[in-house]
Amino acid sequence: MGSPSSYFPSIEAKYGKPVSHWLTLLQSMKGMKHMDMVAVLKNEHAMGHGHANALVAHHLSASKPPI
Incomplete structure (x- = not known):
């Protein structure tokens, strides 16, 4: 497996939002565990x-x- 960022182009293409959108969303989940x-x-x-x-x-x- 490559680095997590190697998935970014396909994530943006498939879900139609920039990676920054998803990272901002994850920031709002501060304190949650990885799998959650x-x-x-x-x-x-x-x-x-x-x-x-x-x-x-x-x-x-x-x-x-x-x-």
Whole structure:
């Protein structure tokens, strides 16, 4: 599997919204666990598991403070 961002072009093409839209949505879910965030994207936005997981993984890795 490539990096989560390698999915971004297909996510934008399939769901018709820029990745920034999804990342803003994920920001509003602060404090939720990874799989709970994936479930919201799948259940409320009809997103496939791979695309949802890639967005959440990218969001969480970008929001972690550097070590």
